[in-house]
Amino acid sequence: MDRTSVIGLLIGLLAIGGGQILEGGHLGSLLQPTAMLIVIGGTLGAVMLQSPYIAFVRGLRMARWIWYPPLVNYPQMIQQVSRWSQVSRREGLLALDAMVSELKDEFTRKGLQLLVDGAEPERLREVLEVEIDTFEQEMKMSARIWEAAGGYSPTIGILGAVMGLIQVMENLSDPSKLGAGIAVAFVATIYGVGLANLVYLPIANKLKTHISRLIVQREMIVDGLVGIANGDNPRIIESRLRGYVPG
Template identity: 75%
Template sequence: MDKISIAGLAIGLIAILGGQMLEGGHISSLAQPTAFLIVVGGTLGAVLLQSPLHLFKRGIAMAKWVWKPPVIDQKRSIDQILNWSQLSRREGLLALENFIPGLKDEFTRKGLQLLVDGADPERIRELLEVDIDTFEEEAKQSARVWEAAGGYSPTIGILGAVMGLIHVMENLSDPTKLGAGIAVAFVATIYGVGLANLVYLPIAGKLKYYISRMVSAREMLIDGLVGIAVGDNPRIIESRLKGYLR
């Protein structure tokens, strides 16, 4: 569990709601179902219109990384690569074939298979870098679902505010309806700006960070496999791979 994400969201909400109370306002005045429906529903519709379905689904699924980050254990990967390097120097590349079935990561399994098959080092790098580019582009496109939501949400909030004011103008002759219309107008703007800057954009930023780390881990793996393929000393491989550690 990523505690800093929980702390960040909690601090933001407490600051906003606490400020509302300090000014003598009531938290209940911010609970406007109509404004929430306009902002969230309108933002969802705009994002769905912009995004292909598979990217939208993947972007939503990736949001769990904010609370439960993907496992990126580069130190363990370095130990694994060094083990392969030492074994290949003693027994040859074919000795690494026994490790392939036990690898859960498809990218790692593909890279080790190319190594065992005796592919040229530069060919290994070329093939795996194509996979990295494809993964990075699609992952970033999926993360942009949240970035897009952060862009649309404030505008939809303004739209909700205008709709609320229109409702107010239509009922100037009935003072009992003026309060509700004005509340929807201003709260819609709060929802739009608040969700964009407290939820959508921060989620997009954190997803991009983890994508960057995953790409770095894969590039490190390529360097290790190429080092084994060209017969580099395990110490040289270790020294180069440790440069990827953060």
């Protein structure tokens, strides 16, 4: 589990709740079901309206990456590519054919199969880079649903505030109903701005970070496979791949 995400979210919520208490308020005053319905429901509807179904569903599923990031093991991958290069150098490319079925990742399996089939280095790079570009576009499109939610949420919050003020104006003659309308008005704005800056936008940025890591991993695989196709020394291939790994 990504503890940074958990701790960050808790700190944000505690800061807001603690500030409310220090100001002499009550946490219960921040709990307004009507305001929550307006902001969350309105934001959800706006995001669904702008997003293709597949991208929307994938984006929701990707939210689990906030707690459980996709596994990216650079050292293990470098070791694997280095082993392929050594086997290829000793026994030839066809010796790698037995290793293709052992791979679980479809992209890596396809790249190694192309290498075994004797694809030219430039053609191999071209085919795999097209797949990388497509993968990147699909993943970023899905991550953008959270970025879009961060853009719509404050505006929907203002909409909720206006609706609350309308209720206040309609009930000026009945003071008993004024409090609820004013509460919805102000709390809706808090929900809109708070969710955007504490939840939606941070999720979008974290997903982009994980997507970048996955892209780097695929680029390393392509670089390694092209190096093997070119007959580069295994040590040179390994050294070049280590240059991708951040310090």
